[in-house]
Amino acid sequence: MCIGSAVAPSHLSTSRHCHHYDDGRRTPTYKRKRRNELDKDEKCKHRIQKFRLAWTSQPEFKTWLRPDLDNPNKAHCIKCNISFTAELTVIKNHAKGKKHKKIASASSVCSQNIIKKFTAPQSHEDT
Numbered sequence: 001m002c003i004g005s006a007v008a009p010s011h012l013s014t015s016r017h018c019h020h021y022d023d024g025r026r027t028p029t030y031k032r033k034r035r036n037e038l039d040k041d042e043k044c045k046h047r048i049q050k051f052r053l054a055w056t057s058q059p060e061f062k063t064w065l066r067p068d069l070d071n072p073n074k075a076h077c078i079k080c081n082i083s084f085t086a087e088l089t090v091i092k093n094h095a096k097g098k099k100h101k102k103i104a105s106a107s108s109v110c111s112q113n114i115i116k117k118f119t120a121p122q123s124h125e126d127t
């Protein structure tokens with residue numbers, strides 16, 4: 001560890017006090033501080049998107065998209081093994097990601113059995 005930085009004082013802090021002499025006339029120019037208390041607790045209008053199971057049935061997502069079991073507001077990519085915000089834009093962005101594409105193209109099999117557990121049960125037709 002060698003800190004060899006020669007810090008030269010660029011400016012001396014000279015505190016000059018300019019004394020204005022009142023020539024008999026005092027001007028009361030004090031500022032009034034108004035307390036504007038506008039701290040109404042406005043809740044964030046950003047709606048938190050919950051994960052939709054319908055997304056997992058979309059062909060572009062169904063091979064890797066999964067709900068995050070720990071957080072209903074998050075989605076999980078079983079390929080990359082990461083979670084992210086459960087928003088369509090985020091999911092789509094993740095799908096476009098280089099890392100995800102690389103992993104997804106490498107292993108596009110053997111994930112369909114897993115996803116079946118999370119998709120909504122289809123109505124069986126037994127006649």
Ligand SMILES: [Zn+2]
Nearest residue numbers: 077079080100
């Ligand atoms: Zn991924």
